[in-house]
Amino acid sequence: MDAPMDEDVPVQEEFLACRGAETQVLKFGPWTDLLRPGSQGSPKLLVLVVAGNPGIPAFYLSFAKALYLTLDKHHPVWVVSHAGHVMAPRGVEVTEESPEDPGPGTTDDVFGLEGQVEHKLAFLRRYVPGSLKLVLIGHSIGAYILLEMMKRAPQLPVLRAFLLFPTIERMAKSPNGRVVTPLLCWLRYALYVPLFIGLSLVPVRFKAMLASMFLQNVDMENSVLARLMNSLNMSCVANAMYLGSQEMRTVLERDNPTIQKHLKKLTFYYGASDLWCPVQYYEDIKKDFPSGDIRLCQKGIHHAFVTSLSSSQEMAAMIRDWLQGELSEL
Secondary structure (H helix, E strand, O other), X not given: OOOOOOOOOOEEEEEEEEOOEEEEEEEEOXXXXXXXXXXXXXXXXXXXEEOOOOOOHHHHHHXXXXXXXXXXXXXXXXXXXXXXXXXXXXXXXXXOOOOOOOOOOOOOOOOOHHHHHHHHHHHHHHHOOOOOEEEEEEEXXXXXXXXXXXXXXXXOOEEEEEEEOOOOOOOOOOHHHHHHHHHHHHOHHHHHHHHHHHHHHOOHHHHHHHHHHXXXXXXXXXXXXXXXXXXXXXXXXXXXXXHHHXXXXXXXXOOHHHHHHOHHHEEEEEOOOOOOOOHHXXXXXXXXXXXXXXXXXXXXXXXOHHHOHHHHHHHHHHHXXXXXXXXXXX
């Protein structure tokens, strides 16, 4: 029987260093046993959510909770931030980075798109046992990062990968891309001045009031507010804008070879009115991969589904249904 979605479930919040960048991880389910594979009650599977941009785990809190509950609390669900998109609150300890890394990255730009891919691979190497099966969920640009992870580390024990509202091609040519590309690629530095004034000089209490008003409008849980405040600073916003500028310049052609190689493990979910990956993109990939599990939303769910409690729960239920075959074989 499914657990009620309003059940009070503890969430573990951790800040750690990964590739030199502060990183936040929100964890539902058993987390201590992950480092002791084979111990009694230790999980066999980890569900890892790779965020969109901004890569703030707080936005995914309701979705991750709903997914953990709809999986009957049998499998831990983690959400990992993007490098530099969240800062630890004052007084909160950040777990130091281990100096050993069996697979160092090829770029020092951890905040760029290339660096964010390497950041997620480094996170898995350092904090998740290699024996643990993985279900990867990538939302928006997180879907692109997910594909790149599977391309660069084919040895990852990925059981299934879900690409939700995937921005994996022609981002700058999408309806939203045409609007934001000039802002992010050409006018980004000009925007820093008003942003600095708004984020650095406006009292914290006023920013909290604005964030609270935002949450009321988007139907998110109140517990999200405090966590969002950690990202309302100039450094995090600048890193998110920088990542966005690289998305517009880098995400051009769909990576068909990687998709073909892992097609049996991939599920694509496109929105019916998505201005980041329009229906034409769905039709194109469906034509190129007719045997793939490529779906078009029939439920009216929007690209930013995580800002709606009901959509988060609906998406979690769909993923649970799609996973039934694999979970029954664990």
